Amino acid sequence: MQLIKTISADRRAMLKGLAAAAMAPLAGPAFAAAGLPPQPTGPAAAVATDKSYWAAVKGLYAVTPEIVNFENGYWGIMAEPVRREFIRQSDMVNYQNTYYARLRAGTDFDAVRTKVAEAVGALPEEIALTRGATEALQLLIGGYNRLKPGDGVLYADLDYDSMQYAMNALKARRGVDVVKFDVPEPATRQAVLDAYARAIEANPRTRLLLLTHVSHRTGFVMPVAEIARMARAKGIDTIVDAAHSWGQLDFRVSELETDFVGFNLHKWIGAPLGVGFLYIRKDRLSAIDRDMGDEDFPESDIRSRVHTGTVNFATVLTVPTALALHQEIGPAAKQARLRHLRDYWVSRVRGFKDIEILTPDEAGSYGAITSFRLAGKTGKADNEAIVAKLRDSYKIMTVRRAGVAKGQCIRVTPALFTDEADLDRLVEALAVITGTKTG
Numbered sequence: 001m002q003l004i005k006t007i008s009a010d011r012r013a014m015l016k017g018l019a020a021a022a023m024a025p026l027a028g029p030a031f032a033a034a035g036l037p038p039q040p041t042g043p044a045a046a047v048a049t050d051k052s053y054w055a056a057v058k059g060l061y062a063v064t065p066e067i068v069n070f071e072n073g074y075w076g077i078m079a080e081p082v083r084r085e086f087i088r089q090s091d092m093v094n095y096q097n098t099y100y101a102r103l104r105a106g107t108d109f110d111a112v113r114t115k116v117a118e119a120v121g122a123l124p125e126e127i128a129l130t131r132g133a134t135e136a137l138q139l140l141i142g143g144y145n146r147l148k149p150g151d152g153v154l155y156a157d158l159d160y161d162s163m164q165y166a167m168n169a170l171k172a173r174r175g176v177d178v179v180k181f182d183v184p185e186p187a188t189r190q191a192v193l194d195a196y197a198r199a200i201e202a203n204p205r206t207r208l209l210l211l212t213h214v215s216h217r218t219g220f221v222m223p224v225a226e227i228a229r230m231a232r233a234k235g236i237d238t239i240v241d242a243a244h245s246w247g248q249l250d251f252r253v254s255e256l257e258t259d260f261v262g263f264n265l266h267k268w269i270g271a272p273l274g275v276g277f278l279y280i281r282k283d284r285l286s287a288i289d290r291d292m293g294d295e296d297f298p299e300s301d302i303r304s305r306v307h308t309g310t311v312n313f314a315t316v317l318t319v320p321t322a323l324a325l326h327q328e329i330g331p332a333a334k335q336a337r338l339r340h341l342r343d344y345w346v347s348r349v350r351g352f353k354d355i356e357i358l359t360p361d362e363a364g365s366y367g368a369i370t371s372f373r374l375a376g377k378t379g380k381a382d383n384e385a386i387v388a389k390l391r392d393s394y395k396i397m398t399v400r401r402a403g404v405a406k407g408q409c410i411r412v413t414p415a416l417f418t419d420e421a422d423l424d425r426l427v428e429a430l431a432v433i434t435g436t437k438t439g
Helices: 002-023 030-034 044-048 051-058 080-096 098-103 105-120 133-143 161-174 189-202 224-232 282-287 313-329 331-349 380-394 420-433
Strands: 127-130 152-156 177-181 206-212 237-242 260-264 276-280 355-357 370-374 399-401 409-412
Touching: 044 331, 080 098, 080 313, 098 105, 105 127, 105 276, 105 313, 127 133, 133 161, 133 237, 133 260, 133 276, 152 161, 152 189, 161 177, 161 206, 177 189, 189 224, 206 224, 224 237, 276 282, 313 331, 331 355, 331 370, 331 420, 370 380, 380 399, 380 409, 380 420
Parallel strands: 152 177, 152 206, 206 237, 237 260
Antiparallel strands: 127 276, 260 276, 355 370, 370 409, 399 409
16 A cells, blocks of 8 residues: 555656646756856867866766767767756657647747757748758758759769769659769868869759768868859759758858758757758748648748658757757867867877878868778778777777778767767777787
8 A cells, every 4th residue: 555655646746747847948058057167268279178178068978888989970969968858858748748749839849940040040931840961951852843854963972872862863853964973082172172163064964963061971071162152153053961060060051152951950969869950041942842742831931841740849849958058068169179089089090000081181171070991991891890890899989981982981970078088099999900009
């Protein structure tokens, strides 16, 4: 009997807590309780190397001690304040169920859309939430209706696989010619600009160009605005894949100088898995078809370009907390820190025996991500073996990347919870693996 009374009391307490959560604001500054110290001041280099501040930021993340994770390009771990908010929202949605979905979700989602738009520098009516950048870009590419048979579309080897598939599908869908070209290696800003200029010149019927802001293969930061201007001068529209850039780099959408962009919120912004958004400049909405003839929203509403059915409500509702933490740390500070971490290990291994760094040190051409290759090791088996050696012998997680014209490579992606000691382990491991030093 006592046990039954205890369970009943616990249940009442739980229901009381859920009811309070249901009435709470959409997303307050939950991160404030984490105790971040004041942001350091001074030049970017000083901010990026302030050990006490970044130790406090690292303390916001609960990370497995089993391995040093340098595969943070897959998606971004939620900081603990964000994870707790996700659980709170999950409990609320489960508790209120369709009562919430039917009566409040629409208003709350509008509020989330407004916060995202403010953060990226867009109008709310230029933003539509999606389940990620892949979905956003597939909708933009597949829905682009300014193509006619005989036109051309263009993309590069460093573009994301799923986006290459979507561009290839335009041949059957729109009757266009699809052209792929290779980004030069080693890449430099000018070499890349020249490569795009040559590709555009060699394909005068091109009407659509896919651009990737930060390559998931090598981490190279494309000079998107310059290429977009080059394309526009030839009557070519650009669709930009910003899956990896926003949150890793400090920019506003207007700086890309393009009308169509797909973004992630679960990579470098650190929202729960399964949320992103697409951007269509307000006066270009008519260039993208409604998604499967959507009739839930007027054709003049960007949300008619996305129709995904029931989504994870809690994931979307947690976005404001992730954005709040992103803005509290600061986009510029994040960018500086991530570039510092990248520079820390790359500067130490560049002289190692037979190592090729695919991402240049050129200012503005990299963020956190950098890939390397060992001389002559260009195939899948060779690179899988190196990934396995790092993982099994040194407890370091990396990932093999294919699709680079000159051969496969290994991607290294630190995160905000990475510190210099983690990178020292990587440097030591690579010294032995390359034969630069005996193990």
